[in-house]
Amino acid sequence: MKERHFGPVWFIPGENRGKYPYCHSVFIPDAGILIDPASDRGRLERLREENTVREIWLSHWHEDHFMHLDLFDDLPLAISAPDTQPLSDLDALLDAYGLDEDFREYWVPLYKDLFHFRPRIPSRILEPGEIVACDSLTIQVISAPGHTPGHLAFYFQEPEVLFLGDYDLTSFGPWYGDVHSSMSSTIESVRRLQKIPAKVWLTSHETGVFENDPDQIWDKYLQVIQLREEKLLHLLGEPRSMEEIIDACIIYRKKREPRAFFEFGERAHMRKHLEKLTQEGRVVLEKGKYHLL
Ligand SMILES: [Zn+2]
Known part of the structure; x- marks a missing residue:
């Protein structure tokens, strides 16, 4: 450049x-x-x-x-x-x-x-x-x-x-x-x-x-947020633990190294999305798994 x-x-x-x-x-x-x-x-x-x-x-x-x-x-x-x-x-x-x-x-x-x-x-x-x-x-x-x-x-x-x-x-x-x-x-x-x-x-x-x-x-840049949420909701078609949600690699698409970067980022973003969906009353955590309501 x-x-x-x-x-x-x-x-x-x-x-x-x-x-x-x-x-x-x-x-x-x-x-x-x-x-x-x-x-x-x-x-x-x-x-x-x-x-x-x-x-x-x-x-x-x-x-x-x-x-x-x-x-x-x-x-x-x-x-x-x-x-x-x-x-x-x-x-x-x-x-x-x-x-x-x-x-x-x-x-x-x-x-x-x-x-x-x-x-x-x-x-x-x-x-x-x-x-x-x-x-x-x-x-x-x-x-x-x-x-x-x-x-x-x-x-x-x-x-x-x-x-x-x-x-x-x-x-x-x-x-x-x-x-x-x-x-x-x-x-x-x-x-x-x-x-x-x-x-x-x-x-x-x-x-x-x-x-x-x-x-x-x-618009495309912000739509990424919406796409991440849609993928998460789709994944929650059946109850999932946080580890299963991280394994789905919604943010980074596949497992990458180092974990301290990619797994951390995956978890951090999924946590934000789950917080939002929980506040909206669309998702609930029960017995260690996230469920759709
Ligand atoms: Zn920055």
């Missing part, structure tokens, strides 16, 4: 098309603001050496957005208030994912070695609706909770560029598997972002740059 410049907004592609564990970064050279430093370490090192980075912003606390934050340890860090805590401590981060003990053994060394995790206290909080005026452009901070409670999108007013972060319009669909993720807020946030008039849309993963209105892609 190629680096793209939309006036004062630079799109820095992540390695491997910004697929996890990478993401695409956004850089505003005039203001020295680098958003989500987990794209390409070599490119970010060059930006660092050129002395052009003055502040790091995070769209949210996930590791595939802060992987190379260690290059900028001495610079101010900005994030939303609700997403601050997981960055302050590795246990708090693993708790925010709801990771069980046996999976933590897998993740702790990865956080240290691959993701260069070091506890960080942000030097400033990005407030929803905040307007940041720079020389060359005006940035609007947009609260877009769901994926995480404090997930932010950014609208760059003059070039009419909208950065959607992890509402990434991929065929995988949205992630809402953390303890404090919300499926309904994800849908609301995506619909709200969809209404913002823009000329260019940037996302954190894969395609990354949309220069035509991604009209139907928004």
